[in-house]
Amino acid sequence: MTEREKMLAGQLYDCGDAELLEQWHKAKDLVRDYSRTDSANAEEKGRILDELLGGHGENLWVTAPFYVDYGNNIYFGNNCEVNMNCTFLDDNKIVVGNNALIAPNVQIYTAFHPANAADRFGEPKEDGSFEFCKTQTAPVVIGDNVWIGGGAIIMPGVTIGDNVVIGAGSIVTRDIPDNVVAYGSPCRVMRENKSDEK
Numbered sequence: 001m002t003e004r005e006k007m008l009a010g011q012l013y014d015c016g017d018a019e020l021l022e023q024w025h026k027a028k029d030l031v032r033d034y035s036r037t038d039s040a041n042a043e044e045k046g047r048i049l050d051e052l053l054g055g056h057g058e059n060l061w062v063t064a065p066f067y068v069d070y071g072n073n074i075y076f077g078n079n080c081e082v083n084m085n086c087t088f089l090d091d092n093k094i095v096v097g098n099n100a101l102i103a104p105n106v107q108i109y110t111a112f113h114p115a116n117a118a119d120r121f122g123e124p125k126e127d128g129s130f131e132f133c134k135t136q137t138a139p140v141v142i143g144d145n146v147w148i149g150g151g152a153i154i155m156p157g158v159t160i161g162d163n164v165v166i167g168a169g170s171i172v173t174r175d176i177p178d179n180v181v182a183y184g185s186p187c188r189v190m191r192e193n194k195s196d197e198k
Contacts, residue, residue: 007091007137008073012114015091016132020070027052027071035064056080057098069111076100077144092137092156100142103150103168110137110156143178152187163193 001009003017015021030052037044049060052071057078066086068074073090077098085105088094092110096102113133114120121130138157142148146160149168154160159175166172167183167190176182180189 007135008093010092010137012134012136014132015135023070023072027068030071031064031066031068034062034066037064039064054093073110082106083150091135093139094142095139096142097144097146097162099145101147103148103152105151106148106154107152108140108154110140111135112137112156149183165193 003013003015003020006013007015007020030048034045034048034052037048045062049056049062052068054072054075056076057080059079060076061081063082063084065084066082067088069089069091071090073093074088075093075095077096077100079098080096080100080102082102083104086102087107089107089109089111094108094110113135120133122134124130140154140156141159143160143162143164145163146166147164148154148166149170151168152166152170152172154172158172160166160172161176161178161180163179164176165181166176166187167181169185170183170187171185172182172187174186176187176189179193181191181193182189184190
C-alpha cells in the first residue's frame with residue numbers, strides 16, 4: 001500500500017513520502033500561479049483549477065488567495081463560490097455539493113495527528129531531529145445548498161447535510177443534519193432552515 005493509499009484510507013502515513021511531497025509542491029505552485037493571475041482572466045484561472053482540483057462542475061468561482069495541501073482531493077459540484085483566504089487541507093477528500101457558498105477565511109481540515117507526542121514524532125534520529133510527524137485523515141462532505149459563514153472551521157470526518165447554514169466563526173466538530181441553521185463553538189443545531197413556501 002502506498003503512502004497516498006494509506007492517507008486516503010485514514011491510516012497513519014508518512015507525509016514526507018516522495019510521491020506526496022511532489023504533489024504537495026505542485027499544488028503550492030499552482031495556487032501561487034492562481035493568486036498571480038489577473039482577476040479578470042477567467043480562462044487562465046479555469047485552466048489552473050482544472051489542473052489543481054480533483055474535479056468540479058460548472059460555474060466554480062474561487063477568489064484568491066486560496067490554500068490547499070494537495071488540491072487533487074477536492075471536488076466541487078455546480079454553482080459554487082469560495083471567497084478569499086480559504087484553506088482546504090485536503091489530505092483526504094473534501095467533497096462540496098451544488099450551490100455552495102463558502103465565505104472568507106473558512107478552514108476545512110481532513111488531517112489530524114496522534115495526541116501523544118511520542119506517537120506523533122517517534123524516536124529522534126541520531127542528530128536529534130525527527131521525521132515528519134505521523135498523520136491520519138478523515139474526509140469532509142458538504143451537501144447541496146450550503147452556506148458556510150466567514151471564519152468557520154470544519155474538522156476532519158464531518159458531514160454537513162443539504163440546505164444548511166453554518167454561522168460565522170463556528171467550529172464544526174460533528175455531523176450537521178439537513179435543513180438546519182447551526183452555529184457556535186462547538187457548532188450546534190439552533191433551528192430548522194425551512195424553505196419559503198408560497
